[in-house]
Amino acid sequence: MEKRIAALSEFGxxxxxxxxxxxxTKGDIAARTYFMDLMRKAGxxxxxxxxxxxxxxxxxxxxLLKPIAFGSHLDMVPDGGNYDGDxxxxxxxxxxxxxxxxxxxxxxxxxxxIFSNEEGGTDGSAAMxxxxxxxxxxxxxxxxxxxxxxxxxxxxNPDQIKDAARAKGELxxxxxxxxxxxxxxxxxxxxxxxxEGIVGIEHWEVSVEGFANHAGTTPMNMRSDALLAAAxxxxxxxxxxxxxxxxxxxxxxxxxxxxxxxxxxxxxVNLGLELRDLDHEKIWQLFKTIEQRANTIATASGTxxxxxxxxxxxxxxxxxxxxxxxIVAAAKKxxxxxxxxxxxxxxxxxxxxxxxxxxxxxxxxxxGISHSPKEFTKGEDMANGANxxxxxILAIDQE
Amino acid sequence: MEKRIAALSEFGxxxxxxxxxxxxTKGDIAARTYFMDLMRKAGxxxxxxxxxxxxxxxxxxxxLLKPIAFGSHLDMVPDGGNYDGDxxxxxxxxxxxxxxxxxxxxxxxxxxxIFSNEEGGTDGSAAMxxxxxxxxxxxxxxxxxxxxxxxxxxxxNPDQIKDAARAKGELxxxxxxxxxxxxxxxxxxxxxxxxEGIVGIEHWEVSVEGFANHAGTTPMNMRSDALLAAAxxxxxxxxxxxxxxxxxxxxxxxxxxxxxxxxxxxxxVNLGLELRDLDHEKIWQLFKTIEQRANTIATASGTxxxxxxxxxxxxxxxxxxxxxxxIVAAAKKxxxxxxxxxxxxxxxxxxxxxxxxxxxxxxxxxxGISHSPKEFTKGEDMANGANxxxxxILAIDQE
Numbered sequence: 001m002e003k004r005i006a007a008l009s010e011f012g013x014x015x016x017x018x019x020x021x022x023x024x025t026k027g028d029i030a031a032r033t034y035f036m037d038l039m040r041k042a043g044x045x046x047x048x049x050x051x052x053x054x055x056x057x058x059x060x061x062x063x064l065l066k067p068i069a070f071g072s073h074l075d076m077v078p079d080g081g082n083y084d085g086d087x088x089x090x091x092x093x094x095x096x097x098x099x100x101x102x103x104x105x106x107x108x109x110x111x112x113x114i115f116s117n118e119e120g121g122t123d124g125s126a127a128m129x130x131x132x133x134x135x136x137x138x139x140x141x142x143x144x145x146x147x148x149x150x151x152x153x154x155x156x157n158p159d160q161i162k163d164a165a166r167a168k169g170e171l172x173x174x175x176x177x178x179x180x181x182x183x184x185x186x187x188x189x190x191x192x193x194x195x196e197g198i199v200g201i202e203h204w205e206v207s208v209e210g211f212a213n214h215a216g217t218t219p220m221n222m223r224s225d226a227l228l229a230a231a232x233x234x235x236x237x238x239x240x241x242x243x244x245x246x247x248x249x250x251x252x253x254x255x256x257x258x259x260x261x262x263x264x265x266x267x268x269v270n271l272g273l274e275l276r277d278l279d280h281e282k283i284w285q286l287f288k289t290i291e292q293r294a295n296t297i298a299t300a301s302g303t304x305x306x307x308x309x310x311x312x313x314x315x316x317x318x319x320x321x322x323x324x325x326x327i328v329a330a331a332k333k334x335x336x337x338x339x340x341x342x343x344x345x346x347x348x349x350x351x352x353x354x355x356x357x358x359x360x361x362x363x364x365x366x367x368g369i370s371h372s373p374k375e376f377t378k379g380e381d382m383a384n385g386a387n388x389x390x391x392x393i394l395a396i397d398q399e
Numbered sequence: 400m401e402k403r404i405a406a407l408s409e410f411g412x413x414x415x416x417x418x419x420x421x422x423x424t425k426g427d428i429a430a431r432t433y434f435m436d437l438m439r440k441a442g443x444x445x446x447x448x449x450x451x452x453x454x455x456x457x458x459x460x461x462x463l464l465k466p467i468a469f470g471s472h473l474d475m476v477p478d479g480g481n482y483d484g485d486x487x488x489x490x491x492x493x494x495x496x497x498x499x500x501x502x503x504x505x506x507x508x509x510x511x512x513i514f515s516n517e518e519g520g521t522d523g524s525a526a527m528x529x530x531x532x533x534x535x536x537x538x539x540x541x542x543x544x545x546x547x548x549x550x551x552x553x554x555x556n557p558d559q560i561k562d563a564a565r566a567k568g569e570l571x572x573x574x575x576x577x578x579x580x581x582x583x584x585x586x587x588x589x590x591x592x593x594x595e596g597i598v599g600i601e602h603w604e605v606s607v608e609g610f611a612n613h614a615g616t617t618p619m620n621m622r623s624d625a626l627l628a629a630a631x632x633x634x635x636x637x638x639x640x641x642x643x644x645x646x647x648x649x650x651x652x653x654x655x656x657x658x659x660x661x662x663x664x665x666x667x668v669n670l671g672l673e674l675r676d677l678d679h680e681k682i683w684q685l686f687k688t689i690e691q692r693a694n695t696i697a698t699a700s701g702t703x704x705x706x707x708x709x710x711x712x713x714x715x716x717x718x719x720x721x722x723x724x725x726i727v728a729a730a731k732k733x734x735x736x737x738x739x740x741x742x743x744x745x746x747x748x749x750x751x752x753x754x755x756x757x758x759x760x761x762x763x764x765x766x767g768i769s770h771s772p773k774e775f776t777k778g779e780d781m782a783n784g785a786n787x788x789x790x791x792i793l794a795i796d797q798e
Binding site: 180181183187219227228232235249255256257262272274345370371 | 579580581582583586598600602612613614615616617618619620621624626627629630631632633634637640641646648649650651652653654655656659660661662663664665671673675709742743744745767768769770
């Protein structure tokens, strides 16, 4: 696996030699071409669907059974790492090669799927789940092309995007191997993460209005300082998120203060609030307590808070209990340590959960670092993950 | 006075009709020309010094006595108001006119001074105090011209800037009438502010370094969130500034967080810290307690704070006790209410304090608003201020 990860890392570099295999760019196309070649060599019947997803089919004993699918993605964020997506893609390919070597024909047909433009918003898997809209095709992607133009550039057909959709129940299962992108497995010295679900994400633009004034002539007790109120809010968000049990996370990741000078009391602050949890209800309960804290701060400071809900939520996606059990059994059989966990990041499996039972296997990220050239997963951990993926697919096949 | 304030407000407008009498621009030059004409009509001998300051001389009975000076400035911040500078300039002119009407010849020679580019950094008065450097002449001013080019544009001679300097002790006194630019007089329903001094100002660029990470996959207890640490710092600054007695002010007026996205924990935050007080020592004691608070926050949050002192301090400038007493006596004589106060904003009197005993008279700003088109001071309050200025100058003359 390490060799193939290294080979993939050669595709897509920016002018400074940093990884730049952004979806729809030359590097992305070159990596896809390389990978399709390997898929064909592994005996798969390879096609590109209308959304630009690569689908490699392997026949099963019983053509009437619904296919078992597995795979990941090959595209990368700018200046990203070589393991996010690649580990699951290479692991899926080697699964097929091992079946070939051992002359195993599964009962179910198999599909190895490489989704297009995962990093840009899980566009390929969204299209497969039937929810990539006409508007989304018009949006500019990181590559400079619109999503529609990008799909065309990688061999899809955006004009017939609806044909990329698969019906609910058409697949027996979809299982994805992926790096954790967090530091929990490493911290606990565990080898396999059994993903219970992919968290939901909600965003609010928060605006704090005070009154801009001269920082020299306005006494402390006559100020309506929007930045001071915003600072109290950021602290309050952290307090509310951490004071209840659970794995929910809350982040204020961006802020701007106006007019923004040493000597002017800020009259307005804009900031971004993000909440994530596996439980949609819990996110909204948390938001209500945060909103109450904001009201208290506003009253005390003579400021005003406005929350603008960003209507691009990612709903939580739970994985199949049955597949979770098979992942656990596979880990145990291989003598690997494991824990149940949630995925804090979005994945193609999240979209696929709308049309099929899904499973997700995590392997450790060194230092919990991701979306960075420092992203790293040890060869042994990748192999463990691929091994668990294989055993899980075979267990699904046996059922 | 209201008529002349209105007349001055016509000089210098931007394309949207907003006030734009920025130093060295067409509007500034037109207002200066208009005002010099009025000064000459009032019998003053008008010259422009090498720094572009307008100086109008009126002979006294005893040419051997050192002149008593008074005045203010005519330039304006972009989109500024019509009272900052203008009230003191018009008040000074009407003082001369009243002396003329009453055929009063003072013992001391008098000088009405209109300083150049007050808003850009009290450049004219700094030059008169002998501290406008060669480097400062090369700096770009708000007008687009360098300070040197600007001085030339208004009739000065930047190549001989040193000749604009007045020796320490060359003037008997300098007294400035100005709007308060804060809301204290209005709040206390008082008519005259007797300025005890102009606060010192110190600036620090503060950088907070944490570790940027994925907002979904990084649990709350594994974060080094630079923005959360910065928020705690902003709250701590406010606590430290307000928990000791006194009129000191502390402001965080600008902030930026990197990379600055909903879904990334900020790895770095830059912000600006400003402290002002009449007591230089107190500013630095306060800074030390703030620095300690930052260290505590850093240790608890796994972040690092760096303070970069901005070497453009304004040292506190105390006004003359003797002139303060004369202002009080003048207010009492006119039946006006008054209070002692500090100036939180910088003024030309601050520079003049380096070479002469200075006094400053404040009149109320409605709503405490300044540097805004909403800036307003009532006609009656302006007249009261000019009246106190006149009586103060006459009292100094009698001494």
